[in-house]
Amino acid sequence: MLHLEQHQQPTTITDLAVWRYRTYLADRAWTGQLLNRLLAPALPRGVPCPTPHYVLSVYELGAHLWNASMLPTAMQLLATPSVLVDRRDPGNITGLGPEIERSLFASQWEHPDAVEFGGAVSMGLAGWSGVAYHPLPAERALTTSDIVDLELDIQTLWALSAHIQALLEAGEDPVMPRDYGRSYLAAAYSRLTQSRPTETVQHRLMRKAILATSELPERLRSAQDVLHP
Template identity: 60%
Template sequence: MIAVEQWTGEVALLLRSVMRASVRDFADRLGISPRTVSNWKNNSSSVCRPETAQILDTALAQCTPQEREAFRLRLAALRGEPVPSARAEAARPGPCTVVSHKFLPVYLGDRSLPLHESATPRPAGPGGLEQRVRGACHRSAQASTLHVYACGVAVVHLEEHQRVESLTELAVWRYRSYSKDPEWVGERLTRLLATGSGDGQVRGLPPVPQYVLSAYELRENAWSGTGLDTALQLLTTPSVLVNRQDPSNVVPLAPGVEDAKFRDGWTHPEAVAFGGGVSRGVAGWSGVAYHPQSDERALTMSQIVALELDVQALWALSSHILSMVEDGQDPVMPPEYGWRFLRGAYSRLTTARPTETAQHRVMREAILSTSDLPDRLRAAQDALRDSNR
């Protein structure tokens, strides 16, 4: 990773040049006034304010590997420093410690009411959804919780700590556990629903999550620079490391695949980088990876988890509504969870807050864009609105 100790107007314009952006496009991407960019031209030695420096840190982290390499070389030349070799670091697979956060959402409808009433109230998350929480009692997870939302969705959150010798080993564990976790969640919810029903019976089909999404916190490791970038990319998209033709027996791909990914600085074209300062993160369609550092400006993993809980709950809710439409039914929801409820959640998730840091904003936007949740919420709103006409 490239560290900029002091952002000046000259260095900021250097970043604009490698991004090949116009003044207006560069300003829009950073969320600042075009006048600020123009002022950097007139006063190139001016030192950027701390909040602007954070925004520039984040913009640099979001650049492509090629743009970051160009920035690194030009910055060294600007400073009159010897250009460091891009191959000075031998990026290769290695051992690491990872905290895996799995989210397994399922729509329960009014069947969730007894679970919601018996759980402990919890402050609303970024989506403003009313929720309660109770232990999930997973057999091997370091922590497991069941989040029951008033809108009829339950999300099981499993926190599991893994020490592995390679990211391929972690990917194999991930997919093998994915074949077991939804079944366990279904059995656990079935028992809880039967206990809360009064007659020991569970109405409707057994609740089984349709998918599992993961967020990884990368802790102890020996990577830096492009090696760290590649590690986060592979954590976000582990499917490129394994053979999943037989879901019951996921195995590594041919030997040397992970070595080649590190050697080439592999990136997924649809992954979105976020972070700022010395912390780094990547969001993709199948998960999120984050490497936090001890910095008062850095995001915390708990902030990412809080956002993902609400995102997964709203995904399950909107999926239930859209599945009714696909089945030829008019979607019906309780009035308090109709299209206005979805509109409010959409606004809370997509609108920046005055107290929100630049890193938090970029993280939120990265997760929302890769999850496709905003589009699904709009589609579910339209479906509910049309059914009420």
């Protein structure tokens, strides 16, 4: 796992969305080159260096100009930025133009599949493309680390279950190391889906919303079913 930190000053959410999709490809390529340089000397001859498959992007917004009536729409767009860009050419992502973003704000646009969470101390929104969170009284709300830690768990398990599914669809019998087999997936499913006595209401609401939009529980169940006991 690599951590890459960058600082930007976008003027619109569209600018942020374009930067996100463009850097997704560039960051994966950069990571692949770095891994190849670091790991290639230690790998047995003929064994290829692993290729990065996923980039978890986290944006911590320092300041904004949205008023109270605009903030819900801004949260929707931050969680689902794909509505602001043209992705038909993955190598040349472009913004749809400032008029599109203005029209979405004017209509108070909401994604039909996004799930709200938060309550009295924050505004939270989970969608297929991302999660947006705005603390109100910050001392009682979730921290960035709370959100990132959960997302890392979910994305790691997503990658593992997707790997098992890919082996199955390729006609291979999925075989996992003993420590990461069916029992591991069952334990991970339980930890993610069951509330803990010390878990805060904020964390429980966030976890349930992200799991509902990620489809990870279903994937974990499917991965368990195809692995041998």
